[in-house]
Amino acid sequence: xxxxxxxxxxxxxxxxxxxxxxxxxxxxxxxxxxxxxxxxxxxxxxxxxxxxxxxxxxxxxxxxxxxxxxxxxxxxxxxxxxxxxxxxxxxxxxxxxxxxxx
Amino acid sequence: xxxxxxxxxxxxxxxxxxxxxxxxxxxxxxxxxxxxxxxxxxxxxxxxxxxxxxxxxxxxxxxxxxxxxxxxxxxxxxxxxxxxxxxxxxxxxxxxxxxxxxxxxx
Numbered sequence: 001x002x003x004x005x006x007x008x009x010x011x012x013x014x015x016x017x018x019x020x021x022x023x024x025x026x027x028x029x030x031x032x033x034x035x036x037x038x039x040x041x042x043x044x045x046x047x048x049x050x051x052x053x054x055x056x057x058x059x060x061x062x063x064x065x066x067x068x069x070x071x072x073x074x075x076x077x078x079x080x081x082x083x084x085x086x087x088x089x090x091x092x093x094x095x096x097x098x099x100x101x102x
Numbered sequence: 103x104x105x106x107x108x109x110x111x112x113x114x115x116x117x118x119x120x121x122x123x124x125x126x127x128x129x130x131x132x133x134x135x136x137x138x139x140x141x142x143x144x145x146x147x148x149x150x151x152x153x154x155x156x157x158x159x160x161x162x163x164x165x166x167x168x169x170x171x172x173x174x175x176x177x178x179x180x181x182x183x184x185x186x187x188x189x190x191x192x193x194x195x196x197x198x199x200x201x202x203x204x205x206x207x208x
Contacts, residue, residue, distance in 0.1 A: 047171070047172065048168075050168075051164060051165060051168050054161060054164055058161050058183070059183060061153070062153065066185045066187045069186060070182075070183075070184040071182070071184070072180075072182040073165050073178065074179050074180040074182075075173075075177060075179060079180075
């Protein structure tokens with residue numbers, strides 16, 4: 001459990017992080033960033049569980065031996081990162097900025 | 103005509119961009135697909151092209167709808183699927199989807 005705590009602490013302090021949710025494959029919220037409301041967390045959990053299952057389906061349709069690991073959905077100002085595991089989803093919501101020009 | 107001049111200027115910019123992407127180490131394939139999922143350019147074989155085009159344009163629509171359901175003023179700008187064997191990046195636009203497949207980064 002402390003490994004989970006450590007990881008969450010590291011995620012929390014990344015610049016731009018506005019929320020995180022850990023949920024099971026049914027979309028049940030297990031943990032959330034304390035400043036997020038339960039309702040907000042549940043909305044993210046439901047939506048990302050459903051979308052990541054579809055993404056997983058695409059990956060497996062392309063190659064049945066392949067497995068989805070990670071999904072990143074970027075909108076205008078925020079992006080949602082989903083780490084997809086056997087039993088859980090770890091969802092992080094953060095603000096994003098363009099990469100510096102090289 | 104102006105339209106064909108314009109489209110040939112644009113298409114050389116498109117060619118440039120595609121060449122740049124294709125020359126990145128680790129890039130396995132690049133596709134341009136219309137918003138409806140019709141392949142326009144691809145360096146994959148025809149069967150793979152059709153499969154990637156259909157699956158990813160559908161997924162792009164779903165991802166976009168999730169973003170807009172959560173905030174109707176927002177929109178999807180990019181998405182990325184990382185799997186064991188590769189990483190697929192999709193840049194959607196009003197009329198096109200740019201799809202790049204590359205070796206996983208880690």
